[in-house]
Amino acid sequence: MEQSSVLTLQKPTVEDGAAMWELAETSTLDSNSVYKYIMMCEYFDETCIVAREGNEVVGFITAFIPPKQPDTLFVWQVGVAESQRGKGLALDLLERLIERDVCRDVRYVEATVTPSNKASQSLFKKLARSQGTACNISDCFGEELFPGDNHEEEKTFRIGPIKG
Incomplete structure (x- = not known):
């Protein structure tokens, strides 16, 4: 029986940037x-x-904390390798991230998600359930804002309040 390596969750370094890009591109x-x-x-x-x-x-x-919303962690992208999908890694990453000291004043997690991105919708709803809070969904960026015909509208998923 093959033994799998232990996963470590930590802050990225600049040396991780290329690997993150490769994961996103695939x-x-x-x-x-x-x-x-x-x-x-x-x-x-x-x-x-x-x-x-x-x-x-x-x-x-x-992710980042927007200067005009210091109580919010805005999640830009979540990427998980094919080998790790379905194991709860994305939720583990989110929960570990909001536990960090830098997020001590964060009461909301936000992300924009397209209507066809069912995996991200599910992830943010799971985060709300795991935090015992609400997931409010609202309009954000209409598809008319994006050039060409290749981008759907983006909805804001706002989870919180957390750490109440």
């Missing part, structure tokens, strides 16, 4: 530049998290 996530991931690891490492199996990045969250 998934259904919106495409961003490698630079975006490196920058998030450098300037927002306190509000981002990676999961490693051995030396391999198998999951990540990029």
Whole structure:
């Protein structure tokens, strides 16, 4: 019987940026530049998290606390490797992230999600249930804001209050 490596959840380093980008590129996530991931690891490492199996990045969250909403953690992307899907890793990453000291004043978690992204919708609803709070969904960015015909509208998922 094969023994799997233990997963470690921790702050990312700039060296993780390329692996995070590769994980995003092999998934259904919106495409961003490698630079975006490196920058998030450098300037927002306190509000981002990676999961490693051995030396391999198998999951990540990029997030930040918006300057105009210091009580909110905005989740930009959640990426999980195919090998880890269905194991609860995304929820574990979110819960570990909101436990960090930098999030001590955070009362809400927000993300924008397209109507077709059922996995993310399910994740944020699970987070609300695990925190014993509400998940409110509202309109955010209409599809008319995006160039071309390839982007759906984005709905805001607002979970909270948490840590009440």
